[in-house]
Amino acid sequence: MGCKKFILIFFLCIGSSFSQSPEGYNLWLEYSKIQQPSLVEAYNDLTTSIYFQGGTNTLKVAKQEMATGLEKMLGRIPDFTNSINPDHTLIVTKGSFLPEAVIKSFEKDLQKIGNEGFVIKSVPHNKKDILVVTANNDIGILYGIFRLLHLIQTGQSLVGIKLVDAPKIDIRMLNHWDNLDRTVERGYAGFSLWNWQKLTDFIDPRYVDYARANASIGINAVSLTNVNANALILTPMYLEKVKALAMVFEPYGIKVYLTARFSAPMEIGGLETADPLDAKVQKWWNDKVREIYGYIPNFGGFLVKANSEGQPGPQNYGRNHVDGANMMATALEPFGGNVIWRAFVYSEHDPEDRAKQAYSEFVPFDGQFKNNVLVQVKNGAIDFQPREPFHPMFGAMPQTPLMMEFQITQEYLGFSTHLVYLPKLFEEVLKSDTYQKGKGSTVAKVVDGSLHNKKISGMAGVANIGTDLNWTGHPFAQANWYGFGRLAWNPDLSSDTIAEEWIKATYTDDEKFVVPIKKMMMNSREAVVNYMGPLGLHHIFDTGHHYGPGPWVGNLSRPEWNPIYYHKADEKGIGFDRTPTGSNATAQYADEVATIFNDPKTCPEEYLLWFHHLPWDYELKNGQTLWNGMALKYQEGVDQVETMIKTWETVKPHITQTQYKEVAMLLKIQLKEAKWWRDACLLYFQTFSKRNLPDGVEKPKQTLEYYKSLRFPFAPGIRPRWN
Ligand code: BDP
Numbered sequence: 001m002g003c004k005k006f007i008l009i010f011f012l013c014i015g016s017s018f019s020q021s022p023e024g025y026n027l028w029l030e031y032s033k034i035q036q037p038s039l040v041e042a043y044n045d046l047t048t049s050i051y052f053q054g055g056t057n058t059l060k061v062a063k064q065e066m067a068t069g070l071e072k073m074l075g076r077i078p079d080f081t082n083s084i085n086p087d088h089t090l091i092v093t094k095g096s097f098l099p100e101a102v103i104k105s106f107e108k109d110l111q112k113i114g115n116e117g118f119v120i121k122s123v124p125h126n127k128k129d130i131l132v133v134t135a136n137n138d139i140g141i142l143y144g145i146f147r148l149l150h151l152i153q154t155g156q157s158l159v160g161i162k163l164v165d166a167p168k169i170d171i172r173m174l175n176h177w178d179n180l181d182r183t184v185e186r187g188y189a190g191f192s193l194w195n196w197q198k199l200t201d202f203i204d205p206r207y208v209d210y211a212r213a214n215a216s217i218g219i220n221a222v223s224l225t226n227v228n229a230n231a232l233i234l235t236p237m238y239l240e241k242v243k244a245l246a247m248v249f250e251p252y253g254i255k256v257y258l259t260a261r262f263s264a265p266m267e268i269g270g271l272e273t274a275d276p277l278d279a280k281v282q283k284w285w286n287d288k289v290r291e292i293y294g295y296i297p298n299f300g301g302f303l304v305k306a307n308s309e310g311q312p313g314p315q316n317y318g319r320n321h322v323d324g325a326n327m328m329a330t331a332l333e334p335f336g337g338n339v340i341w342r343a344f345v346y347s348e349h350d351p352e353d354r355a356k357q358a359y360s361e362f363v364p365f366d367g368q369f370k371n372n373v374l375v376q377v378k379n380g381a382i383d384f385q386p387r388e389p390f391h392p393m394f395g396a397m398p399q400t401p402l403m404m405e406f407q408i409t410q411e412y413l414g415f416s417t418h419l420v421y422l423p424k425l426f427e428e429v430l431k432s433d434t435y436q437k438g439k440g441s442t443v444a445k446v447v448d449g450s451l452h453n454k455k456i457s458g459m460a461g462v463a464n465i466g467t468d469l470n471w472t473g474h475p476f477a478q479a480n481w482y483g484f485g486r487l488a489w490n491p492d493l494s495s496d497t498i499a500e501e502w503i504k505a506t507y508t509d510d511e512k513f514v515v516p517i518k519k520m521m522m523n524s525r526e527a528v529v530n531y532m533g534p535l536g537l538h539h540i541f542d543t544g545h546h547y548g549p550g551p552w553v554g555n556l557s558r559p560e561w562n563p564i565y566y567h568k569a570d571e572k573g574i575g576f577d578r579t580p581t582g583s584n585a586t587a588q589y590a591d592e593v594a595t596i597f598n599d600p601k602t603c604p605e606e607y608l609l610w611f612h613h614l615p616w617d618y619e620l621k622n623g624q625t626l627w628n629g630m631a632l633k634y635q636e637g638v639d640q641v642e643t644m645i646k647t648w649e650t651v652k653p654h655i656t657q658t659q660y661k662e663v664a665m666l667l668k669i670q671l672k673e674a675k676w677w678r679d680a681c682l683l684y685f686q687t688f689s690k691r692n693l694p695d696g697v698e699k700p701k702q703t704l705e706y707y708k709s710l711r712f713p714f715a716p717g718i719r720p721r722w723n
Contacts, residue, residue, distance in 0.1 A: 002064045002070075002115065002621055009172050009261065010284070017292075020350065023470070023477050023658050023663075024470030024471070024478070024659075025209075025469055025470060025471070027213050027215075027478050027481075027482070028150075028216070028478065028482055028501075028504070028506045029069075029149075029170065029212065029213065029505075029507035030153075030505070031068065031069045031072035031073050031153060031426070032072070032073070032153070033072065033073060033074075033075060034073050034074060034152070034153075034155065035123050036155065036389070037157055040074055040158070041076075041154050042158070042159070043074055043158070044074055044076065044506070044507070045075070046089050046131050046158055047078050047089065047228060048079065048087075048089045048090075049079055049081065049085075049087045049088050049090070050066075050079060050080050050081070050088065050089070050090045050092065050493060051081055051082070051083075051084050051085075051088045051090070051091045051092065052080045052081075052082065052092045052093070053082065053092065053093035053094065055531070056138050056251075057167050057250065057251035058138035058139055058141070058142050058251045058252070058253065059138050059141060059142075059713070060251070061142065061510045062092075062141050062142040062154060062486060063080065064090075064146045064150065065142075065145055065146065065149065065212065065332070066078070066145050066148075067080070069149040069152070070149075070152075071155060071352050073149075073155055074152075074366065076409060082358035082716065084099055085223045086126045088130060089128075090130065090133070091130060091131070091132045091133070092114050092130075092132075092133045092134075092141060092144075093117075093132075093141075094134065094135060094136065094137065094138070094140075095110040095133060095134050095136055095604050098132070098134055099125075100465035101125060101126075101535075102123050102125055102130075102132060103170055104257050105121070106119060106121070106132070106134055109164045110135075110136055112137060112164060112166065113135065113140065113164060113165070113166040114137075114166050114167075115136060115137050115139070115140070115222070115320070116137070116139055116140055116163060116166060116218075116253070116472070117135060117136070117140055117143075117164070117165055117166025117167065118133065118134065118135040118141065118143050118144030118147065118166075118637070119132070119133070119134050119135065119144070119163065119164050120132070120133050120147060120148055120151075120158075120161055120163040121134075121161060121163065121164075121167075122158065122161050122162070125664065129159075129160075129474070129524060133145060133148055133163070133659075136419075139220075139253035140166075141265055142180050142252065142253065142281060142585070143215070143218060143253075146215060146216040146217075146462040147165070150211065150216070150501070150505055152520045153505050154501065154504035154505055154509055155504070155509045164683075165490075166491070166497060167488075167489045167490070167492065168448040168450075168457075168490050168491060169192075169447065169448050169453035169456070169457045169488055170456050170457050170487070171218075171221050171300075171338070171340075171374070171403065171447075171456070171458030171460075172218055172220050172458070172459060172485065172488035172489060173219065173221035173222060173223065173257070173340075173403075173458060173459070173460040173461070173488075174221075174222045174223070174385065174408075174460070174461055174462075174465075174484075175222075175223045175227065175303065175462045176192070176193075176194075176222065176224055176226075176462075176463045177226045177227060177228075177368070177434060177462060177463070178194055178224065178225055178226055179192065179225075179230065179407075180196055180225070180230050180232060180233065182194070182196070184466055184717065185226050185717065186407075186409050186462070186629070186717045187409060187464075187716070187717055188375060188409060188410065188416035188417075188464070188466075188716050188717055189409075189417040189464060189467070189468040189470075189473035189477070190228060190466035190467035190468040190472050190473070191465070191466055191467045193206060193207070193210060193465065193466065194224060194241075194245065196238070196241055198241075199241035199245070200240050200241050200243070203244060203248060204501065206250045207208065207249075209249060210465070211248060211249045211251065211252040211254055211470065213471075214252065214254055214485065214578060214660055215252035215253055215254065216485075217482055217485025217486055217489065218485055218488065218489040219254065219485045219488065220254055220255065220487075221255045221256075222249070222254055222255075222256060222463075222482070222605065223256075223257040223258060223259060223300075223303040223340075223460075224242065224245065224256060224257070224258060225258055225259045226259060227259050227304075227305035227311075227342065228305065228309075228311060228529075229259035229260060229305070230261065230460065231261040231263065231264035231267040232294070233258055234260065234261075234264055234268060234288060234665060235268050236291075236704050239291070239292060239295045239296075240293070240295065240300075242256060242258065243295040243296050246295075246296045246298065247501060249642070250298060250418065251606065255300035256296060256299060256300055257291070257299075257300040257301055257302065257303050257340065258292075258302060258303070258327070258336075259302070259303045259304065259305070259326065259400075260298075260304050261308045261311075261312065262274055262304065262311070262312040262313045262314070262316075263282075263312040263316075264288075265281050265284040265285070267666060272311065273317065273683065275314075275315050275317035276317070276319050276324045276357070277317075277323060277327075278617040281327070282327055282330070282331075283529070285328055285331040285460045286329060286330070288331070288333075289331040289332055289337065290397075293335045296501025299335070299337060300337060301332050301337035301338035301339055301340065301372070301701040302328055302332070302337075302338075302339050302340065302341045303323070303342070304324070304328065304340065304341050304342060305342045305344065306321070306324055306341070306342075306345050307321075307345055307347075308342065308345045308346070320365070320367060321362065322365050322366060322368045322467075324341070325341040325369055325563075326369065326373065326630065327479045328369075328371070329370035329373045332369065332372060333370065333372055336372075336570075337372065338373070338374060339370075339372060339373045339374070340373075340374050340376050340403060340460070341369075341373055341374070341375050341376065342376045343358045343361075343375050343376060343377045343378075343393060344374075344378055344383075344405070345357060345358055345362075346560060347558075348558040348559070348560070353576075353578060353582075353583035354381075354560040354565075354584070355381040355578065355583070355585045356381070356583060356584075356588060357586045358381065358391070358393060358411075359391075359392050359393050359542075359588045360394065361382070362393060362397065363396050363397055363402040365392065366396075366397040366399050366400050367396065367399040367400070367643045371455065371649065373400075374400075374458050375393075375401070375402055375403065376396065376403040376404075376405045376460060376519045377393045377394065377403065377405060378404065378406075378407075379391060379404045379406055379425075379426070379429045380671030381393075381585070382538055382539055382566075383539065384406075384407040384412050384413055385538040385539060386412060386425075386525075386528050386532050386533055386538075387415055387425070387428075387529045387533070387536070387538075387540065387606055387607075388610070389597070389607050389610060390429050390432040390434065390443050391431070392585070392589050393447045394432075394434050394436075394443045394447070395434030395435075395436030395443070395446045395451065395590070396436060396588070397439070397443055398436075398452040399452070399456045399588045400457065401449065401455070401456050402446055403446065403447070403457070403458040403459060403460055404429075404430075404443075404461070405460045406422075406423065406425075406426055406429075406456070406459070406461045406462070407461070407462040408462055408463055408480045408481055408484050408604060408680065409463060409464035409717075410422075410464065410477070410479075410480075411546055411717065412532075412541060412546055413528055414528060414532075414670065414673060415473075415547065415716065415717070416464070416468075416473025416474045416477055416669045417473075417474065417635065417670060417673070418474070418666075418669075418673065419474060419476045419521075419524050419627065419663070419666065419667060419670060419681045420474065420480075420524050420528045420565050421480070421483070421495070421499060421521035421522065421524045421525055421581070421646065422479075422480040423479070423480070423483030423484070423486075423495035423498050423499065424495045424521075424522060424524075424525040424526075425525050426483065426484065426487050426495070427495040427516055430442065430443050430444040430487065430491045430492075431444065433593070434446060434589075434590060435593050436451070436590050437451055437452075437590040438693070439456050439592075441590075442516050444491035444492055446457055447491060448491055450483070459484075459487070461484040461488070464477050464480060465481065472661075474666055475659070475662060475663060476521065476663065478502075478506065478611065479498075479499065479502045479506075479521065481505075482498070482501075482502045483495065483499070483502065486501070487649075495517070495522070497549075498521060499518045499521045499522060500514060500518055503517055503518060503521075505618065507654070507655060507659075508654055508655075512651070512654060513651050513654040513655070516647050516651060517647070517651060520643075520644050520648070521646045523644075524644065525613055526640070526641075526675070527636075527638065527644070528635065529606070529637070530633045530636045530640065531550070531637025531638055531640075531641070531674040531677045531678055532637070533629055534630055534633030534636075535605060535606065535609050535626075535629070536605075536606060536607045536608045536609035536612075537567055537574075537575075537576065537609050537610075538566050538567075538610060539563055539565075539566040540567055540596075540681065541563065542710075542712070543556060544718055545712055545717065546717075547615065547712050547715040547716045548676060548677070548680070548710065548712070549677050549680040549681050549684075550563055551563045551567060551680070551681055551684050551685070551706070552684050552704075552708055554562070567609070567685075568613055569685055570688055571617050571688055571690045572612065572613075572616075573614050573615040573618065573626070574608035574609060574616070574626070574630075574685065574688070575608065575611075575612050575613040575614050576609065576610060576611070576612075577610045577611070577612060577613040578597075578610065578612075579611060579612065580598065581596045582613065586598050586611060591670045592659065598611070600612045600614060600618070601609045605620065614626055616688075616689045616691060618624050626718055627685075627689045627691045627694075628691075628694040630685070631682055631693050631697045632694060632696060632697060634677070634678040634681060634682055634697070635678060635696060635697045635698065636677065637674055637677070638671070638675055638698070639680050641667065641670050641674045642671065644667055645668070645671060647658075647662070647712065648663055648667055649664075675701075678697075678698075678700075678708070679700035679702065679707065680707035681703070682697070682700065682706065683703070683704040684704055684707075687704070
């Protein structure tokens with residue numbers, strides 16, 4: 001596509017992206033009219049005369065965003081000028097163009113904020129206070145504008161403001177598990193946004209809105225395609241299309257990554273091998289990378305799933321992860337690209353506890369990867385469960401940048417019908433102390449690189465975005481996209497703060513809505529843990545699609561795909577012994593952590609059955625037997641959903657009918673499914689415990705046979721076949 005044509009389409013899209021849209025489409029960028037007259041007046045005073053130093057595409061989109069946002073919120077078209085004059089109330093410009101009179105008050109701030117940070121500060125100028133938004137680079141200005149608009153939308157005072165902010169993590173990335181046929185693996189919000197057939201000529205305005213949403217929370221990288229990759233994405237026909245998307249994203253500071261199928265040299269290159277030590281294979285990757293940069297000069301690099309769940313990789317040729325990753329890193333290095341190599345590996349031929357395998361395979365390679373390789377590690381050692389202890393690899397590879405991989409899409413958390421506020425889960429992991437360099441060695445410090453002075457850092461989230469009108473299926477799942485971005489920007493933020501920001505920007509800042517809804521969101525994660533897998537139970541989902549409970553499943557070809565492998569229930573008790581008397585997975589943690597996990601008396605009860613196989617009569621901290629305590633937890637999860645429903649009813653007056661009804665209906669489904677989980681799991685575990693349900697736990701309405709007979713051949717998100 002010619003550049004001029006592209007720019008024209010691009011700005012047409014920006015225009016159209018702000019038209020009236022169905023509820024939920026605008027995400028946290030609704031820019032609804034500020035109601036309080038005193039606030040409107042104060043914001044109007046500050047934005048009466050705006051000096052906006054424009055120029056580049058990034059600054060153009062920043063200005064456009066500001067114009068739209070201010071007009072919608074304050075009801076007045078803002079007055080921009082591009083030459084400085086004494087009447088200005090707001091100045092937006094890069095640090096190097098700040099007026100002489102104020103430049104001094106920004107010098108120190110600008111030194112602190114790096115390439116992507118920004119400053120929003122009120123300073124005295126010409127006998128009045130003016131507001132200045134500044135940064136070292138254009139992208140910082142865009143981030144600063146988004147933050148300013150957020151502050152206004154959420155009714156915060158700008159008087160005397162001094163906000164100096166910069167991301168703590170370099171690569172803040174969404175991983176889309178989107179297939180070229182537009183199905184989304186583990187996607188519950190419709191089809192893939194990427195309309196490959198219509199690209200390159202048709203640029204869907206949603207691409208722009210997607211980029212706006214990401215930039216507004218600081219996401220600066222996206223991997224477009226499924227980690228179970230199809231090599232065709234690396235062929236010229238698709239690279240043209242990827243280029244069109246990359247050009248839409250570029251002004252928003254977003255780099256495109258692609259998933260690279262390890263066997264691509266054979267599948268699309270006509271070679272007989274994909275052996276990373278073969279000179280022809282190396283040349284193929286070098287040439288391919290050069291070709292990609294010809295299309296996309298700011299290409300980010302490759303995301304690779306290799307030798308995992310049947311995907312090809314270096315081990316097919318007797319080589320290892322270092323050989324594979326470094327081969328690609330060598331090809332990308334001259335262009336500044338990165339390899340993000342996933343550590344999600346486990347093998348059916350390895351009898352070792354699955355929870356131990358990634359650590360065993362990767363940790364010995366510490367220090368051997370090239371500088372532009374990041375190893376991407378899931379938050380826990382199994383697989384995105386409602387609750388897992390932090391992955392033991394965090395902190396254990398001091399010489400290798402470890403990227404965090406969270407799952408925003410709710411594969412194991414009720415799909416897009418369950419309201420679960422995930423930043424609570426993310427925060428729990430990030431705050432966990434690895435003790436790898438003594439007390440205070442949190443996962444957040446490993447991931448942001450500060451614990452071991454890493455040169456590059458990253459956090460990825462498996463996206464929950466699709467073609468649904470509201471992007472994420474469940475309106476509250478938008479908060480998970482939002483919260484992921486905010487934590488990738490600053491992993492030390494609290495999930496509480498993020499929930500409040502999101503509610504205010506998305507719905508209203510009326511405390512009568514904010515307070516109860518924040519409480520509901522904050523409790524929602526524990527509710528899902530309770531009704532799916534309390535006390536450290538994990539991976540007891542039904543096969544393949546992972547929709548609903550299937551703790552009885554034990555007939556799958558690979559042992560570690562069977563729920564019975566994980567809960568190990570028998571007549572004596574339940575749980576996976578990962579202490580030295582069992583798989584000894586605890587030995588992969590620092591001594592301080594292992595000691596706590598090894599003893600059931602000190603092991604936090606939320607991880608009890610993750611690390612211990614305990615008798616049904618084992619006494620919990622609250623004095624209950626394990627069986628009774630577990631049953632009561634399942635009940636508590638159901639009760640918590642009932643409470644969510646009641647809470648939602650109380651806020652009805654504060655939202656529209658449509659908003660109210662949508663969530664009310666979804667909560668009803670959640671309640672039905674929470675009961676399904678409780679009843680199916682308790683009936684099944686009861687066949688081992690041989691004990692009655694304690695008082696307070698509702699009797700199941702169906703038999704175990706009924707729950708076992710349920711089939712869902714068309715549950716969403718499952719791939720029709722493995723690539
Ligand atoms: C599992 C998913 C599977 C993914 C895999 C991965 O069930 O669809 O391909 O993770 O992360 O949780 O590679």
